[in-house]
Amino acid sequence: MEGIEHAMQKKAAELERVAEVLVTGEQLRLRLHEGKVIKDRRHHLRTYPNCFVAKELIDWLMEHKEASDREMAIKILQKLLDQSIIHHVCDEHKEFKDAKLFYRFRKDDGTFPLDNEAKIFMRGQRLYEKYVIFGFQCQLQR
Incomplete structure (x- = not known):
């Protein structure tokens, strides 16, 4: 009986962590839309709608005191990437990189x-x- 109770508590804790990441991701997404960080971007004659530049978002997180340094910002964004809340626009990078790469919230492109x-x-x-x-x-x- 204790094994079942422990398993249920473990599952509840995991769901709570996932919910926290979802809430954090959604709040961030809304703030970035308000701040015009998320917008249509062009690269090599192609337009990528509703995306952000990784390097710019890391700067934004630090400027808005959401991350103490670049390393912390990358960890936060990697967590969002791991939970499939954000993704590289071409799905080429599984690790969040501090570079001029385009990423997008899956909710913005319907792939969540x-x-x-x-x-x-x-x-x-x-x-x-x-x-x-x-x-x-x-x-x-x-």
């Missing part, structure tokens, strides 16, 4: 892999955003 837990989480996130915005609008009308 949704398992059941992620679907439930994303639905909860949308509901939360809807009610927070709705609640804020109701307060403004008072």
